[in-house]
Amino acid sequence: xxxxxxxxxxxxxxxxxxxxxxxxxxxxxxxxxxxxxxxxxxxxxxxxxxxxxxxxxxxxxxxxxxxxxxxxxxxxxxxxxxxxxxxxxxxxxxxxxxxxxxxxxxxxxxxxxxxxxxxxxxxxxxxxxxxxxxxxxxxxxxxxxxxxxxxxxxxxxxxxxxxxxxxxxxxxxxxxxxxxxxxxxxxxxxxxxxxxxxxxxxxxxxxxxxxxxxxxxxxxxxxxxxxxxxxxxxxxxxx
Ligand SMILES: [Zn+2]
Numbered sequence: 074x075x076x077x078x079x080x081x082x083x084x085x086x087x088x089x090x091x092x093x094x095x096x097x098x099x100x101x102x103x104x105x106x107x108x109x110x111x112x113x114x115x116x117x118x119x120x121x122x123x124x125x126x127x128x129x130x131x132x133x134x135x136x137x138x139x140x141x142x143x144x145x146x147x148x149x150x151x152x153x154x155x156x157x158x159x160x161x162x163x164x165x166x167x168x169x170x171x172x173x174x175x176x177x178x179x180x181x182x183x184x185x186x187x188x189x190x191x192x193x194x195x196x197x198x199x200x201x202x203x204x205x206x207x208x209x210x211x212x213x214x215x216x217x218x219x220x221x222x223x224x225x226x227x228x229x230x231x232x233x234x235x236x237x238x239x240x241x242x243x244x245x246x247x248x249x250x251x252x253x254x255x256x257x258x259x260x261x262x263x264x265x266x267x268x269x270x271x272x273x274x275x276x277x278x279x280x281x282x283x284x285x286x287x288x289x290x291x292x293x294x295x296x297x298x299x300x301x302x303x304x305x306x307x308x309x310x311x312x
């Protein structure tokens with residue numbers, strides 16, 4: 074400790090000599106006309122700080138058992154923690170006192186729901202709304218062809234083929250189908266050809282396998298849906 078003290082004061086003396094007009098301070102935030110230097114040891118217990126960064130040095134010094142202000146800091150922290158547990162705002166206070174709880178001005182605004190979870194009832198409502206929605210979900214890799222959004226290269230080839238055949242086609246509204254429990258679902262076929270009352274749906278064999286059960290139910294309820302399972306079928310589509 075002694076020799077460290079010695080080096081410390083040598084360093085201080087050197088800096089003072091180098092910058093005679095500046096005041097030497099320890100700590101991390103330099104203000105004008107000061108030179109900051111890292112104190113190499115705890116000023117209370119003389120622990121060497123060699124492997125500690127500035128924050129760790131400050132933290133040790135603050136909570137050092139030899140620091141005379143340590144008890145005061147602990148008291149402050151304990152009070153702050155207690156205040157946090159009994160934390161109240163106008164809403165929690167009104168609730169505790171049985172008064173009418175004021176409505177937050179942020180209620181319903183974007184961001185005001187962050188960090189909370191939906192109740193079971195809300196989740197059910199959201200699910201019902203999503204199922205009832207007639208919006209086609211956007212997928213990545215969406216292509217624009219003659220003003221129509223297409224989801225894949227297969228769809229693009231089929232659209233070109235239908236144009237080649239001079240057949241009018243459109244993106245149909247979703248159709249409703251029922252699963253075995255009687256729950257209604259939306260299905261979004263890719264193409265509808267009014268002239269033939271036919272739905273066309275390019276779908277790769279893997280997707281067909283994964284959705285086999287659903288597709289069986291769907292095709293039973295809508296015999297006028299045709300699934301195209303290869304790119305060739307899309308390119309060379311024939312009625
Ligand atoms: Zn210390």
